Amino acid sequence: MAVSGGPSVTMSRHFVVDTQNVNLENPIFGVRIVGPSSGRKLKGKVGTGVRAVVQVGFEESKRSRNLKGLEGTFKFDVVSERELREKGFLGMTKTKLVCTIGPACCSSEDLEKLALGGMNVARLNMCHNTREWHRDVIRKIKRLNEENGFCVSVMIDTEGSQIHVVDHGAPSSVKIEEGSVWLFTAEKFDGSRPFTVQANYEGFSEGIKVGDELVIDGGMACFEVIEKIGSDLRCKCTDPGLFLPRAKLSFWRDGKLVERNNELPTLSTKDWADIEFGISEGVDFIAMSFVNDADSVGHLKNYLSTKSAKSIRVLAKIESLESLQKLEEIVETSDGIMIARGDLGVEIPLEQIPAVQEEIIYVCRQLNKPVIVASQLLESMVEYPTPTRAEVADISEAVRQYADALMLSGESAIGLHGLKALAVLQMASSRMESWSREESQQQLLKQRQLGVSLPDCIAEQICNSAVEIANNLAVDAIFVYTKHGHMASFLSRNRPNPPIFAFTGEESTQMALNLQWGVTPLLVDLTDNMEANISATVDVIKSKGLMKKGDSVLVVSDVIPTRDTPMAFQAIQVKTIH
Numbered sequence: 263m264a265v266s267g268g269p270s271v272t273m274s275r276h277f278v279v280d281t282q283n284v285n286l287e288n289p290i291f292g293v294r295i296v297g298p299s300s301g302r303k304l305k306g307k308v309g310t311g312v313r314a315v316v317q318v319g320f321e322e323s324k325r326s327r328n329l330k331g332l333e334g335t336f337k338f339d340v341v342s343e344r345e346l347r348e349k350g351f352l353g354m355t356k357t358k359l360v361c362t363i364g365p366a367c368c369s370s371e372d373l374e375k376l377a378l379g380g381m382n383v384a385r386l387n388m389c390h391n392t393r394e395w396h397r398d399v400i401r402k403i404k405r406l407n408e409e410n411g412f413c414v415s416v417m418i419d420t421e422g423s424q425i426h427v428v429d430h431g432a433p434s435s436v437k438i439e440e441g442s443v444w445l446f447t448a449e450k451f452d453g454s455r456p457f458t459v460q461a462n463y464e465g466f467s468e469g470i471k472v473g474d475e476l477v478i479d480g481g482m483a484c485f486e487v488i489e490k491i492g493s494d495l496r497c498k499c500t501d502p503g504l505f506l507p508r509a510k511l512s513f514w515r516d517g518k519l520v521e522r523n524n525e526l527p528t529l530s531t532k533d534w535a536d537i538e539f540g541i542s543e544g545v546d547f548i549a550m551s552f553v554n555d556a557d558s559v560g561h562l563k564n565y566l567s568t569k570s571a572k573s574i575r576v577l578a579k580i581e582s583l584e585s586l587q588k589l590e591e592i593v594e595t596s597d598g599i600m601i602a603r604g605d606l607g608v609e610i611p612l613e614q615i616p617a618v619q620e621e622i623i624y625v626c627r628q629l630n631k632p633v634i635v636a637s638q639l640l641e642s643m644v645e646y647p648t649p650t651r652a653e654v655a656d657i658s659e660a661v662r663q664y665a666d667a668l669m670l671s672g673e674s675a676i677g678l679h680g681l682k683a684l685a686v687l688q689m690a691s692s693r694m695e696s697w698s699r700e701e702s703q704q705q706l707l708k709q710r711q712l713g714v715s716l717p718d719c720i721a722e723q724i725c726n727s728a729v730e731i732a733n734n735l736a737v738d739a740i741f742v743y744t745k746h747g748h749m750a751s752f753l754s755r756n757r758p759n760p761p762i763f764a765f766t767g768e769e770s771t772q773m774a775l776n777l778q779w780g781v782t783p784l785l786v787d788l789t790d791n792m793e794a795n796i797s798a799t800v801d802v803i804k805s806k807g808l809m810k811k812g813d814s815v816l817v818v819s820d821v822i823p824t825r826d827t828p829m830a831f832q833a834i835q836v837k838t839i840h
């Protein structure tokens with residue numbers, strides 16, 4: 263969609279940068295609008311070849327005269343390139359897809375199919391399988407990225423500490439009849455002992471009283487505690503159902519959860535060993551299970567920086583009652599959030615999950631952290647080749663709420679139709695994205711100002727305004743040049759209509775941005791000369807035939823101070839392609 267002959271716009275209106283909350287210690291701060299005749303206010307139609315520039319900085323900066331050429335060139339990952347070629351800018355999917363890798367999809371061929379199917383992040387759940395198995399999968403993914411031109415990030419998900427069943431006397435599920443009496447113990451037993459269940463943690467019954475309710479997997483079956491013998495519990499089934507392997511145990515009293523995770527560390531000795539493993543294998547994300555407070559997240563982040571692994575992003579999994587109570591501080595401290603609805607449903611009544619999900623997504627957007635909606639999105643597809651209508655509605659709701667990413671668990675890890683499930687995720691999210699656009703439901707967020715320092719405030723406001731401009735002008739794409747990904751992430755936070763192409767010189771930034779809504783991260787050697795960076799990247803896309811005359815892009819760049827440009831500034835430019 264070219265802007266040539268497009269809507270008449272009063273450029274100056276869009277470029278108002280809200281400086282109300284900015285601490286204006288520096289009096290030279292201001293907005294400069296550069297039109298075709300520099301210095302004059304630009305008013306009227308945006309036509310082909312017209313370029314408008316807004317610069318915000320501490321003072322008008324000197325243009326670098328050192329027009330060095332671009333050192334390197336960038337490569338599209340094969341999936342983004344194909345998607346752009348097939349569907350055009352507006353057709354690119356915004357919602358990111360995470361797939362859990364398990365025995366059903368761990369061969370190189372399977373992983374390649376998932377990558378081609380749109381997997382942005384591969385998740386390895388350290389609860390299962392051996393470290394050697396995980397290492398093998400990580401290396402296969404890295405090889406595919408390198409040799410086949412994919413861009414798939416790797417996430418490990420810690421096992422965490424949780425009370426669950428180790429042994430219920432059978433390899434798969436066991437039926438629980440109404441009225442049957444079972445012994446729950448932490449002691450290991452050999453072979454099969456009927457009506458006996460081993461829990462993983464010897465303190466599992468601490469503080470539990472006769473009369474408490476024991477709930478299996480958030481409602482798969484219920485028991486009443488009828489006797490306490492030492493630390494063992496004798497329980498009578500009040501609501502029949504099933505024990506699955508690793509079934510989770512929660513205790514309830516007077517309709518309220520008996521909170522108990524405090525006794526267990528968020529990161530166990532095994533988790534620390536898995537984290538070491540993740541660092542040595544160069545993973546991009548660590549998802550921390552059963553986070554209860556911000557301190558544990560901060561602790562892991564500090565640890566990673568002492569290990570020179572600061573670029574690994576830490577995602578806090580929200581799956582306990584306690585984490586909900588401390589949501590804001592956890593979101594603030596972490597690099598992103600996973601709404602782990604599976605375990606969350608064990609800790610809070612199921613009917614609260616939809617509202618809690620919406621609230622978490624809202625808080626994450628406010629604080630500008632990527633958020634993944636996880637678990638049971640397409641549960642029926644573990645077995646069946648088509649989803650239920652309710653599942654499609656669930657996916658659509660998460661997309662409508664503007665979650666950054668959706669995650670498959672068992673659907674890809676052990677399911678019979680993992681690839682199909684991925685296709686359903688992509689189709690359903692892409693449909694809802696375009697619907698949202700058509701319905702123009704995208705009002706700008708009533709945003710909280712996040713920046714504290716003046717440069718941070720400027721970057722944030724620039725991105726908010728840039729998205730408004732991009733939507734109003736209906737540009738085809740937004741280009742952002744970014745080192746650490748902050749500007750790209752602020753653009754994504756505004757959920758713009760056009761796709762965001764984030765050019766970065768840092769591989770860790772590229773891999774981290776893989777999780778952010780609407781962002782296609784591209785690795786490129788950036789020089790200090792932003793004009794040269796812009797024209798070189800545009801040239802590459804043009805030379806691939808992915809952009810044509812009349813297409814328009816909005817460019818957001820961050821010029822870092824150098825000897826030639828001693829002042830840092832950010833600029834928004836709208837360019838049409840000749």
Ligand SMILES: Nc1ncnc2c1ncn2[C@@H]1O[C@H](COP(=O)(O)OP(=O)(O)OP(=O)(O)O)[C@@H](O)[C@H]1O
Nearest residue numbers: 362363364365387389390391604605671672675676
């Ligand atoms: N690496 C693996 N090896 C074997 N089975 C796996 C593996 N990863 C996942 N699975 C299987 O897929 C199912 C769903 O996987 P997933 O990791 O999402 O479980 P989960 O219980 O929801 O996650 P979490 O333990 O983090 O709460 C698991 O129950 C397990 O049977």
Ligand SMILES: CC(=O)C(=O)O
Nearest residue numbers: 602603604605636637
């Ligand atoms: C993903 C996960 O950990 C859960 O849903 O519990």
Ligand SMILES: [K+]
Nearest residue numbers: 419420421551
């Ligand atoms: K886990």
Ligand SMILES: [Mg+2]
Nearest residue numbers: 581602604605
């Ligand atoms: Mg979980």
